[in-house]
Amino acid sequence: MGHYPVIGDLEEIYFDKALDEGIIKARIWYISQIFKSVPAAVLYSVNWSFIMFENYLKTAYRNFAKYKMYTFINISGLAVGMASFFLLSLWVQHEISFDRFHKNANRIFRITTVMKKGDMETTGVLTPLPLGPALTEEYPEVNNYTRIRILPSGWTTKYKNKAYTNDSYCWADPGFFEMFSFKFLKGSPETAFSDWNSAVITKKTAEKYFGNDEPVGKVINVAGRFEFKIAGVINNIPDNSHLQFNILAPFKMYEKLGINLENWKARLTCNTYIQIELDADYRDLNGKVKNICSRHLPEIDAEIFLQPLKRIHLHSDFLWDRAILGEIKYVYIFSALSIFILLIACVNFINLATARSAGRAREVGMRKVMGAGKADLVKQFFGESVISSLVSLILAVIIVEMLLPSFNELSGKNLFIDYFGNPVYIPALIGTAILTGILSGIYPSLFLSSFQPVKVLKGILNIGRSSKYLRKGLVVFQFSLSIILIICATVIYNQLGYIKNKDLGFDKDQILIIGSISDHVRNYDAVKNELLEHPGVLSAARGFRPIYPEIGSSTEISWEGKEPGSNVLMQRYNVSFDYLNVYRMELASGRNFSNRISADTVNYILNEEAVKITGMNSPLGKRFSYKGREGVIIGVVKNFHHGSLHNKIRPVILQLGEAMAVNIRISPDNIRGSLSYIEKVFKKAVPGIPFDYEFLDETINNFYSAEVRVGTIFKYFTILAIFLACLGLFGLGSFTAEQRTKEIGIRKIHGASVSNIIILLTNEFTKWVLLANIFAWPAAYFFMNIWLDDFAYKSGMGLQVFLFAGTGALIIAAITVCAHSVKASRTNPVDALKYE
Amino acid sequence: MEMLTKLEELILLSVWRLGDSAYGTTIYKHIQEVTGKNLSLGGVYFPLERLTKKGFLQSYKGESTDKRRGLSKRYYRLSETGVSALNDIQRVNSEMWEGYPGLFLSPGKGK
Numbered sequence: 001m002g003h004y005p006v007i008g009d010l011e012e013i014y015f016d017k018a019l020d021e022g023i024i025k026a027r028i029w030y031i032s033q034i035f036k037s038v039p040a041a042v043l044y045s046v047n048w049s050f051i052m053f054e055n056y057l058k059t060a061y062r063n064f065a066k067y068k069m070y071t072f073i074n075i076s077g078l079a080v081g082m083a084s085f086f087l088l089s090l091w092v093q094h095e096i097s098f099d100r101f102h103k104n105a106n107r108i109f110r111i112t113t114v115m116k117k118g119d120m121e122t123t124g125v126l127t128p129l130p131l132g133p134a135l136t137e138e139y140p141e142v143n144n145y146t147r148i149r150i151l152p153s154g155w156t157t158k159y160k161n162k163a164y165t166n167d168s169y170c171w172a173d174p175g176f177f178e179m180f181s182f183k184f185l186k187g188s189p190e191t192a193f194s195d196w197n198s199a200v201i202t203k204k205t206a207e208k209y210f211g212n213d214e215p216v217g218k219v220i221n222v223a224g225r226f227e228f229k230i231a232g233v234i235n236n237i238p239d240n241s242h243l244q245f246n247i248l249a250p251f252k253m254y255e256k257l258g259i260n261l262e263n264w265k266a267r268l269t270c271n272t273y274i275q276i277e278l279d280a281d282y283r284d285l286n287g288k289v290k291n292i293c294s295r296h297l298p299e300i301d302a303e304i305f306l307q308p309l310k311r312i313h314l315h316s317d318f319l320w321d322r323a324i325l326g327e328i329k330y331v332y333i334f335s336a337l338s339i340f341i342l343l344i345a346c347v348n349f350i351n352l353a354t355a356r357s358a359g360r361a362r363e364v365g366m367r368k369v370m371g372a373g374k375a376d377l378v379k380q381f382f383g384e385s386v387i388s389s390l391v392s393l394i395l396a397v398i399i400v401e402m403l404l405p406s407f408n409e410l411s412g413k414n415l416f417i418d419y420f421g422n423p424v425y426i427p428a429l430i431g432t433a434i435l436t437g438i439l440s441g442i443y444p445s446l447f448l449s450s451f452q453p454v455k456v457l458k459g460i461l462n463i464g465r466s467s468k469y470l471r472k473g474l475v476v477f478q479f480s481l482s483i484i485l486i487i488c489a490t491v492i493y494n495q496l497g498y499i500k501n502k503d504l505g506f507d508k509d510q511i512l513i514i515g516s517i518s519d520h521v522r523n524y525d526a527v528k529n530e531l532l533e534h535p536g537v538l539s540a541a542r543g544f545r546p547i548y549p550e551i552g553s554s555t556e557i558s559w560e561g562k563e564p565g566s567n568v569l570m571q572r573y574n575v576s577f578d579y580l581n582v583y584r585m586e587l588a589s590g591r592n593f594s595n596r597i598s599a600d601t602v603n604y605i606l607n608e609e610a611v612k613i614t615g616m617n618s619p620l621g622k623r624f625s626y627k628g629r630e631g632v633i634i635g636v637v638k639n640f641h642h643g644s645l646h647n648k649i650r651p652v653i654l655q656l657g658e659a660m661a662v663n664i665r666i667s668p669d670n671i672r673g674s675l676s677y678i679e680k681v682f683k684k685a686v687p688g689i690p691f692d693y694e695f696l697d698e699t700i701n702n703f704y705s706a707e708v709r710v711g712t713i714f715k716y717f718t719i720l721a722i723f724l725a726c727l728g729l730f731g732l733g734s735f736t737a738e739q740r741t742k743e744i745g746i747r748k749i750h751g752a753s754v755s756n757i758i759i760l761l762t763n764e765f766t767k768w769v770l771l772a773n774i775f776a777w778p779a780a781y782f783f784m785n786i787w788l789d790d791f792a793y794k795s796g797m798g799l800q801v802f803l804f805a806g807t808g809a810l811i812i813a814a815i816t817v818c819a820h821s822v823k824a825s826r827t828n829p830v831d832a833l834k835y836e
Numbered sequence: 837m838e839m840l841t842k843l844e845e846l847i848l849l850s851v852w853r854l855g856d857s858a859y860g861t862t863i864y865k866h867i868q869e870v871t872g873k874n875l876s877l878g879g880v881y882f883p884l885e886r887l888t889k890k891g892f893l894q895s896y897k898g899e900s901t902d903k904r905r906g907l908s909k910r911y912y913r914l915s916e917t918g919v920s921a922l923n924d925i926q927r928v929n930s931e932m933w934e935g936y937p938g939l940f941l942s943p944g945k946g947k
Contacts, residue, residue, distance in 0.1 A: 006881050008900070008907030009860035013877075015903045037878020044882045047841065 060384045074352045075392045077727045078436065081345020082396035084720055086429075087407055088338035090415045091713075095326050098240045098313035102181040104275055109282060109306040111135075111272040112318060113293070116301045125318045126269035127304070128293065129261050132173070135272075135289060141280035146176040147251050148271040150243070150322045157247070158221040159209045167205065169222075170245035171253065171270075179275045180243075186216050187232025193250040198231035200248040206233050226253070239414055242313045242323040264296045271322075274306070282306050329787065330710050336783075337714065340481045341721045347474045348728030349392075350440040353385055386437030393433035410713055412705075472768060475729065479772035479809055480779070482725040486805040487780035488787075489718040491797055495788060496711045498795035500704055505640025505649075506546060506583035510538075510671075511696040512678065513545055514662040520686045521662075527685045531664065536674030538665045541582045543575035545661045546642060547700065557653075559614050559633075560622040568613055571650055572626060573642065574657035580605075580637065582665050590620045590635030593656055601656050602631035608639045610651035626653055648792040722812065729765070729816045762814055769813045773806040780805075840921065844883045846871070848922055851893060851912050859898060859909045860884070884912065892918035 010033065018026035063071075099105060111131060115122045132145035151169045177189035177200075184192075185203060192200050199220070206215040215230045222228055228249060237244055251270070255261060259268050276282060286306045293302045307316070314328040400417065408415055419425060521527055524542065531537050553571040577593040577600070588608055593600045604624050611619050619633045639649045666674040679691050747756075781797065788794050840848070850866045851858045864880045887893045898909035914922070 005860055005907065005910035006877065008904035008909060009864070010877060011905050011907070012861050012901070012903045013864075033877050036876030037881075040876050040879030041882050044879070048886070051839075 056380055056383050057387075059380065060387055063384065070352060071388070073727055073730070074349055075388055075395065077724055078345050078349045078389060078392035079395035079399060080720065081342050081348070081724055082392060082432065082436075083399035083403070084345075084717055085338045085342040085432075086396065086400050086417070087403065087415075088334050088341075088717065090417070091407075091411055091413065092331055092334050092338070094240060094413055094415060095314065095331050098324075098326075099242055099309050101238060101241070102179075102309065104179055104181070105309050107275050107278065107280075108179055108309040109274055109276065110309065110312055111274065112305045112307050114303050114305065123318050125271055125316075125321050125323075127272045128264045128297070129259075129266055129268060129270055130264055130296070131292070131304070132175075132272040132274065133262075134292060134296065135274055138292070139285065139289060141276050141285050142274050143277055144175045144179050144275040146173040146179060146273050148172050148176070148243070148273060149251070150245055150271075152244075152322065155223045157209075158224075159218065162209055164208070167247050168245040170243065170248050171251045172248055173251050175275075176248070179273065182237070183235045185233045185235055186214075192232045192248075193252075194231065195229065196250055196252050196256060197226065197228050198250065199228035200232040200234055201230060202234055202246045203236050205246040206230075240313075242325070244324055264293075273309075282308070327706070329790070330706075333710070333714070333787070337485070337717055337721075340485060341717060341724065344478050344481050344721055344724045344728070346436050346439065347478045348724060349385075349389070349436060351474050351478075351728055353388075353440045382438065382441040385441035386434055389433045389437035389440070390430075392436075393429060397429070407713075410709065410716075412709055475765075476768050476772045476775070478725050478728055479769050479813070480775040482722050483772055483776035483805050483809050484780040484783070485718040485721050486808055487776065487801055488784055489715055490801050490804060491780075491784045492711055492714055492787070494795045494801070495791065496704070496707055499791065499793065500708075502641075502793065504546075504700075505638055506585050508546070508697045508700055510666050510668055511583070512664045512666055512675070512693055513696055514664065514678070514682060514691075514693050515545070517682055517686055517691055518542070518660045518662045521660075521682070523685065527681060528662075530681050531678060534674060534677045536667050536670055537678065538667055539578060539582045540662060540664045541576045541579040542662055543579035543582075543659045544573040545663070546583065546640070546696065547703070548643075554627050556627045557625070559616065559619075559624045561616060562614065568651065570610055570613075570626070570653050571642070572653045572655060574659035575654050576659070577656060579654075579663070582663050583640075585640055586638045588636045588638050590633070592635060599632070600634065602629055603634045603655070604631050605635040605637050605654040606633055607637050607649070607652040607654075609649050610653060611636055613651045626655065629655075631655075722809075726812055726816050729813055762818060765813050766810065769810050770806075772809070776805075777802050840925070841883070843867075843880075844887055845922075845925055847880065847883055847887060848892060848914065848918055851918075852914055852922065856911070856913075858913065859911045861909075863912070887918070888912065890917075891915055892921055 010030065014026050014030050017029055102108065110125065111127050113124050113127060115124070129147065132147050135142045136145045149171045153166050153168060155167065155169060156163055156165045157167050174189075174193045177184075177192055187200065192198065201209075201215065209215075209220065210218060215233050218230050219227050220230070228247075234248075237246070252261070254268065259266055276285060290303045290305070293300060293304060312323055312325075314326055314331060316323060316325050397417070404415060404417075417425065528540050531540050552573065553569055555567050555569050557568060557570055575593070577595045580587070580592050587605075590605070593603070593605065604626065606614075606619065606624070616622060619636060622633050624631055624633045637654065641649060642652060643650070664678065666678075675693070678693075682691055747760075780802075784797055788797070846867050847863060850863045854862050854866060860877070860881065863884070864875065864877055867880065868875055884893070888895050892915060893912045894915045895910050895912050898911045900906050900908040
C-alpha cells in the first residue's frame with residue numbers, strides 16, 4: 001500500500017482549492033486535513049477492533065461449547081494447578097517475610113554463641129547478661145542493644161477479677177523500642193520503661209484485661225509477687241515476627257530479684273540483640289567482636305557471631321531458641337513443589353490445546369479461503385488460549401478463597417490474598433495467566449496458521465506427525481515430575497512416621513515434668529512422699545529432663561583398661577535412684593542405683609554407646625571415673641534418645657546427683673485430678689512461686705509439629721499433582737484415540753480384536769511412562785538425600801520406594817488410557833471410514 | 837452478510853457511481869457533496885484501504901499529473917464481492933425502507 005496516492009490527492013485538492021478560494025484558505029484546509037486524519041484513523045481502527053474482538057469471542061465461545069469436555073478438563077486442570085501454585089506461594093512468601101517490617105531490620109543482629117568442649121561444639125543463643133552493654137561501650141559501630149528473655153506462658157497475670165496464665169512475657173531493655181518497629185498506640189518509647197515496674201502490653205492484651213477502659217496507669221498483678229503499671233500499649237504483634245509476646249517488662253526488674261546484671265558469670269542468661277551504624281559492615285565487626293567473651297571470661301572457650309535479623313526465622317538451629325522458627329529447607333521444598341504443579345498443569349494445558357488444534361486444521365483451511373490473514377489466525381488462536389487461561393485464573397482465585405480456611409488450619413498460618421494492599425498481586429496473577437495462555441497458544445497458532453488451505457482441506461497432510469514428538473516429550477516430562485513427587489512424598493512420609501514412632505528408649509506417655517518450681521523445693525523427700533500418697537501418682541523421681549540438652553560433659557574420663565592417650569567425650573546426666581523406673585528405661589545388664597547402697601553415690605551407669613566407645617567387653621564391676629570422681633560401673637542402660645531428637649545418641653553417663661526437675665508418672669485415669677493434687681502439694685511446699693509443668697508427650701509432639709505439618713501439606717499437593725498428570729493423560733488419550741479412529745477401523749477390518757487394540761494403545765503410553773521413570777529416579781534421589789541429611793536416624797530410601805512410585809505411575813497411566821482404549825476399540829469400522 | 841459501516845457503504849456506492857474515474861480525490865469530494873459533512877481525507881482513505889484488503893474493491897495504478905507533484909493516482913473499482921455486498925445492502929435497505937412515507941410521517945404512528 002503506498003501512501004503516495006494520498007499525498008497526490010492532497011496536492012491535487014490543494015491546487016484546486018487555491019485556484020478557487022485563494023491560497024490562504026487552501027493552506028488552512030491542507031493543515032486541517034493532517035490534523036483531522038489522525039483521530040479519524042484511530043476511531044476507525046478502534047471501531048473495527050471491537051467488531052473483530054466480538055467476532056473472536058463468538059468463535060471462541062462456539063468452540064468451547066462444541067468441545068465441552070475438553071474445555072472443561074483444560075480449564076479446570078489449569079485452574080487447579082494455578083490455585084495450588086498460589087496457595088503454596090502464599091505459604092512461601094509468608095515464611096520469607098518474617099521480621100521485614102522493622103525499619104532498622106538491616107542493622108539489627110542477634111548474638112549467637114559457639115562453645116567448644118573437647119571435640120564438641122555447642123551453638124546457642126543464650127549470652128551473658130553484660131554482653132549487650134559491653135558491645136555497645138567497646139565498639140563504636142554498635143549504637144544500641146537490648147537484652148531479651150521470653151517466657152511463653154506459665155505466669156499468672158491478674159487484674160481485678162480476671163486471671164490468665166497464658167500470657168507471654170518478654171523482658172527487654174529500653175533500646176528494644178528504639179531498635180524494633182512496634183508501633184505505640186498509647187504511651188511512647190521514651191516513657192515505656194521509665195520505672196522498673198512499668199509494662200507495655202499489646203492491643204489484644206489490653207482488650208483482654210481492660211475491655212474498652214483506658215489501660216495506661218492500671219496495675220496488674222503478676223505471679224502473685226509483682227505489680228506492674230501499664231505505661232504503654234503497642235499494636236498487636238504481626239504473626240511474621242520471630243519474637244512473639246504480649247506483655248513487655250523492663251529487664252532491670254531482675255535486679256529487684258537479686259540478680260547482678262553486670263555479672264558475666266551470673267546463672268541467668270539472656271538473648272542479646274544489637275544494632276549497628278548505617279555504614280558499618282557487620283562482617284568486619286564480627287571479626288572484631290568474636291572473642292569478647294574470652295576477654296571477660298577467660299576460662300570459657302566461646303566465640304560470638306552476629307546473626308542478621310532477617311535470617312533468624314529460617315536459618316536458626318540453636319539450642320534453647322525461643323524464637324518462632326521455620327526452616328529454609330521447607331521453603332525450598334514448597335517453592336519447588338509449587339512450580340512443579342504449575343508446570344504439570346501448564347503442560348497439560350499446552351498438550352490438550354495442541355492436540356485439539358490438530359483437529360481444527362479444517363477450520364483453519366476454511367478461514368484462509370475466506371480471506372483470513374496469517375496474522376488474524378495467530379491472533380485468534382492466541383486469543384482463545386489467553387481467554388481460556390484467564391477464565392482458569394478466575395476459577396483458580398475462587399478455589400483459593402474456598403480452600404484458604406482449611407489450608408490455614410493445616411499450615412498453622414493466617415494467610416490471605418491481599419488484593420489491594422500489595423500492588424504486585426493482581427498484575428502478577430494476571431501475568432501468570434496470560435503467560436500460560438501465550439505459551440500454550442504458540443504451537444497451535446504458529447504451526448497451524450502456516451498451513452496451505454487446499455492441502456489441509458484435502459486432508460492429505462498428516463498433521464499429527466511432528467506434533468507427536470512434542471506431545472510425547474511433554475507427557476514424559478509431566479510424568480517425570482509426578483513420579484519425582486510420589487517418591488519424595490513416600491520418603492518424607494516414611495521418615496516422619498519413623499521418627500515419630502521411633503522407640504525413644506524410654507516411655508514418654510503419662511509423664512508430667514515439674515520444672516522451675518522444683519528448683520526451690522527444700523524438703524524434697526517429704527514432698528515426694530506426699531505426692532506418692534495420691535493413687536494417680538505412680539512414681540516420681542528427680543532427674544534431668546529427657547530431650548532437653550544438658551551441658552554436662554567432659555573428656556576427663558578414665559576406666560579400667562583404658563589406653564593412655566585416648567580421648568573420649570561423654571555426656572553426664574544427673575538422676576536420682578528411681579529415675580530409671582519412672583521412665584521405664586531398660587537395663588542391658590547390671591542393676592539400677594539403689595538408695596540402700598551408699599557406694600552408689602559415686603557409682604555409674606553407662607549407656608550402650610558409652611560402653612561401645614570404651615571398647616570394654618564386660619564393663620560391669622570395672623572401675624570408672626568422671627571428672628576425678630572414682631566409682632564403679634554397676635549397670636548398662638539401653639540407648640535412649642537425649643538432647644534433640646534429630647541428633648545421634650551419644651555416649652552417656654548416669655550418676656546420682658543434683659537435678660532439680662521432678663519427673664512424675666501418673667496413671668491415665670483422672671489426669672486432671674492427679675494434676676490438681678500435684679499442684680496443691682507443690683504450692684504448699686513452695687508458696688509464691690508459679691507452678692509450671694509440662695506433659696512430656698506433648699512437648700515431644702510439638703517438637704515435630706512443624707515437620708508433621710509440612711508432611712501433610714506435601715502429601716495433599718502430591719496427590720493433586722498426580723491427579724493433574726492423569727487428567728492430562730486422560731485428555732490426551734481421548735484425542736489420540738479419536739485421531740486414530742481411522743487406523744483402528746482398518747485394523748478391525750483386518751481382524752484385530754478389541755483386546756488387541758487396547759494393548760496397542762496402552763503400549764504406547766506405557767513406553768512414555770517408563771521413560772519418565774528414568775528421568776525421575778535420579779532427580780528424586782538427589783533431592784531426598786539433601787533432605788534426609790538433616791536426620792541422624794533415617795528410615796532409608798530403599799529401592800522399593802522407587803519401584804512403588806514407578807509401578808504406581810504405570811498403573812495410574814494404564815487405567816486412564818484403558819478407558820479410552822476400550823471406547824476407541826469399540827468403534828464401528830464403518831463409521832470410522834465414512835469420510836474416505 | 838458482513839456488516840459494513842455506513843461510511844464504507846457510501847464509499848462502495850461512490851466507487852460504483854464514479855465508475856472509471858473513482859480515485860481518492862473524487863471519492864472524497866463526492867461523499868462530501870452528498871452528505872454535506874466535512875470529512876478528512878485520511879478518514880476516507882482508511883476505510884478505502886480496508887475495503888480493498890478485504891476484497892470488496894480492487895485498485896490499480898493511474899497516471900500522474902503535475903498537480904500531484906508527480907505522484908500517481910490510485911483508481912478503485914468494485915470487485916465481485918463488492919457488488920454482492922452492495923446487493924445485500926440494497927436488499928436490506930429496500931425491505932427496511934419499504935413504504936416509508938417521508939414528509940407525511942408523524943411520530944407515534946409507526947406502521
